[in-house]
Amino acid sequence: xxxxKNLLEVRNLKKYFKVHEGxxxxxxxVSLSISKGLTLGLVGESGCGKSxxxxxxxxxxxPTAGEVVFKGSxxxxxxxxxxSRFRRDAQxxxxxxxxxxxxxxxxxQLIAEPLLINKACRNRREVxxxxxxxxxxxxxxxxxxTSFPHELDGGRRQRIGVARALALxxxxxxLDEPVSALDVCIQAQILNLLGDLKKEYGYTYxxxxxxLSVVRYVSDEVAVMYLGQVVERSGNMVLFEDPLHPYxxxxxxxxxxxxxxxxxxxxxxxxxxxDVPSPVDPPPGCRFAPRCFRRQERCSxxxxxxxxxxxxxxxxxxxx
Amino acid sequence: MNDAQPLLDxxxxxxxxxxxxxxxxxxxxxxxxxxxxxxxxxxxxTGAGKTTTALAALxxxxxxxxxxTGEILFQGRDVMKMTEPEKRAFRGGxxxxxxxxxxxxxxxxxxxxxxxxxxxxxHSAVANTRERAREMLTLVGIRxxxxxxxxxxxxxxxxxxxxxxxxxxxxxxLLIADEPTTALDVTIQAQVIDLIKKLQSSVRTSLxxxxxxxxxxxxxCDDVAIMYAGRLVETAGLRQLYKKPLHPYxxxxxxxxxxxxxxxxxxxxxxxxxxxxxxNLPEGCSFSPRCPHARHVCHERSCxxxxxxxxxxxxxxxxxxxxxxxxxxxx
Numbered sequence: 001x002x003x004x005k006n007l008l009e010v011r012n013l014k015k016y017f018k019v020h021e022g023x024x025x026x027x028x029x030v031s032l033s034i035s036k037g038l039t040l041g042l043v044g045e046s047g048c049g050k051s052x053x054x055x056x057x058x059x060x061x062x063p064t065a066g067e068v069v070f071k072g073s074x075x076x077x078x079x080x081x082x083x084s085r086f087r088r089d090a091q092x093x094x095x096x097x098x099x100x101x102x103x104x105x106x107x108x109q110l111i112a113e114p115l116l117i118n119k120a121c122r123n124r125r126e127v128x129x130x131x132x133x134x135x136x137x138x139x140x141x142x143x144x145x146t147s148f149p150h151e152l153d154g155g156r157r158q159r160i161g162v163a164r165a166l167a168l169x170x171x172x173x174x175l176d177e178p179v180s181a182l183d184v185c186i187q188a189q190i191l192n193l194l195g196d197l198k199k200e201y202g203y204t205y206x207x208x209x210x211x212l213s214v215v216r217y218v219s220d221e222v223a224v225m226y227l228g229q230v231v232e233r234s235g236n237m238v239l240f241e242d243p244l245h246p247y248x249x250x251x252x253x254x255x256x257x258x259x260x261x262x263x264x265x266x267x268x269x270x271x272x273x274x275d276v277p278s279p280v281d282p283p284p285g286c287r288f289a290p291r292c293f294r295r296q297e298r299c300s301x302x303x304x305x306x307x308x309x310x311x312x313x314x315x316x317x318x319x320x
Numbered sequence: 321m322n323d324a325q326p327l328l329d330x331x332x333x334x335x336x337x338x339x340x341x342x343x344x345x346x347x348x349x350x351x352x353x354x355x356x357x358x359x360x361x362x363x364x365x366t367g368a369g370k371t372t373t374a375l376a377a378l379x380x381x382x383x384x385x386x387x388x389t390g391e392i393l394f395q396g397r398d399v400m401k402m403t404e405p406e407k408r409a410f411r412g413g414x415x416x417x418x419x420x421x422x423x424x425x426x427x428x429x430x431x432x433x434x435x436x437x438x439x440x441x442x443h444s445a446v447a448n449t450r451e452r453a454r455e456m457l458t459l460v461g462i463r464x465x466x467x468x469x470x471x472x473x474x475x476x477x478x479x480x481x482x483x484x485x486x487x488x489x490x491x492x493x494l495l496i497a498d499e500p501t502t503a504l505d506v507t508i509q510a511q512v513i514d515l516i517k518k519l520q521s522s523v524r525t526s527l528x529x530x531x532x533x534x535x536x537x538x539x540x541c542d543d544v545a546i547m548y549a550g551r552l553v554e555t556a557g558l559r560q561l562y563k564k565p566l567h568p569y570x571x572x573x574x575x576x577x578x579x580x581x582x583x584x585x586x587x588x589x590x591x592x593x594x595x596x597x598x599x600n601l602p603e604g605c606s607f608s609p610r611c612p613h614a615r616h617v618c619h620e621r622s623c624x625x626x627x628x629x630x631x632x633x634x635x636x637x638x639x640x641x642x643x644x645x646x647x648x649x650x651x
Contacts, residue, residue: 045505187574217578254510256535
């Protein structure tokens with residue numbers, strides 16, 4: 001294995017879908033990197049391409065152009081052996097614990113499935129031992145081993161999803177909105193679980209979410225996506241304290257806060273006009289321009305590039 | 321009717337559903353009142369009985385399997401004793417509801433304009449219903465020509481705004497909004513919250529906002545009621561409750577949410593366990609099995625609502641005492 005600085009690197013990644021209205025640019029020229037053991041939070045609204053990106057980086061989708069480099073080699077140029085290795089090393093936890101588990105499989109079957117498919121255990125006894133170990137790791141009581149998903153609450157179902165992702169000892173896990181379908185109390189339990197696992201096993205996460213408070217809480221670095229492009233990227237604290245892109249500023253100001261002290265209620269809110277436009281054949285220029293409160297003539301013709309505005313802090317805006 | 325009388329006064333409401341697996345105790349002795357022109361945040365987790373309460377207020381609980389007891393006074397009249405035609409007139413006309421899911425609560429084969437017109441025809445004397453529908457669309461920030469569109473042609477945020485337009489078309493006295501922003505993105509959510517606030521001040525509608533998001537309550541509401549396992553555990557003015565949550569469950573809700581100022585990596589406080597099974601509620605205080613402060617008495621009987629300080633009610637034997645930082649002595 002070659003030397004690599006970042007566990008995962010995404011280079012000029014594009015994913016276009018042909019729809020009958022034209023070309024849907026779900027992910028358009030995205031470059032990112034994640035160092036080993038860190039968590040990259042990927043924020044954006046529905047339809048911005050964050051889940052598509054998540055599926056691309058673990059090889060569930062083939063990109064239209066660009067590269068995903070995992071441990072120093074391009075994922076889409078791997079031979080069969082390399083591919084099977086990659087599929088063990090990179091895993092995903094899906095958003096909806098209600099529809100992402102086969103309702104006809106018991107907890108045991110669900111967690112054992114990746115072990116059996118990848119022939120990770122030598123015999124039945126090993127499989128059983130590993131399933132029990134995984135259930136213990138994610139905090140599922142042993143008595144639930146014969147239960148079916150419909151008998152469990154959302155939090156427990158999501159724990160099954162996590163156990164399945166952990167089954168093959170991955171290095172890298174994509175967490176695609178892992179807590180958005182859950183109640184606040186259950187959400188806290190799952191976030192704590194993910195934090196503990198990272199501390200104990202040194203996992204690298206790509207944490208996809210539309211919830212800024214959650215992303216801020218779990219991430220080391222943050223990237224903000226809008227209409228298929230990354231508009232801002234930096235270390236966690238920097239981005240939340242000093243957002244440069246107008247879209248990030250609007251996103252942050254839109255979060256309802258439970259803090260009533262002082263500025264809490266008088267917080268100046270940027271309310272964006274309109275909805276996210278369609279990613280089908282987007283117009284030239286900055287994609288955020290039609291909703292932007294700082295737009296000028298230049299914005300509708302000239303597309304800004306993601307550039308380093310301050311050390312380690314990138315933004316794609318002419319006026320950042 | 322005078323202003324001192326609450327607009328909606330729910331007294332000792334019980335809602336049960338008889339199912340094959342037992343009796344589901346969805347609402348258990350709920351007392352809730354909403355003052356005219358005010359907005360009340362009705363907070364609780366999935367299954368706490370919030371939506372059931374709203375449906376009971378609208379008399380939309382099917383019986384059987386549902387069974388309701390108690391009183392629901394709306395402008396002084398008990399809605400449970402109304403006749404069917406009276407109920408039909410009051411639903412939509414006096415109380416309107418915005419449903420949670422804008423994707424499924426609109427009729428897919430009617431244009432949105434027609435859906436607003438239907439409401440206006442049924443509940444008001446307005447002659448030009450089409451014009452009224454267009455006015456409503458403008459009010460919620462949708463260009464009137466989009467009225468010819470069908471729901472699937474609109475985005476989620478626009479559909480939710482159509483839902484709001486339908487609900488407000490007849491200027492109801494009470495608007496019940498059931499998780500109106502849960503299905504929406506943050507920037508669209510901010511638009512909808514802003515819209516509800518504006519409309520509340522211009523139309524002077526009272527608002528019952530059902531949500532599990534304490535942040536949204538802080539944005540819109542005057543008062544807050546926290547529901548757990550089918551009954552209220554705490555209710556107070558917004559500031560009072562946010563500054564000084566007295567019930568351990570309320571405190572737990574606040575602690576469980578990561579905020580924009582929580583230290584990353586700091587562990588979130590978690591309420592242990594799960595909400596109780598509504599077919600098999602625990603003895604005593606229903607929160608006692610999960611409560612870190614529960615003592616013997618909590619498992620035997622619930623405390624009942626007590627006024628801890630003026631306007632601040634809590635149902636707990638040992639409310640959190642913030643002056644000393646310790647638990648109260650139960651007095």
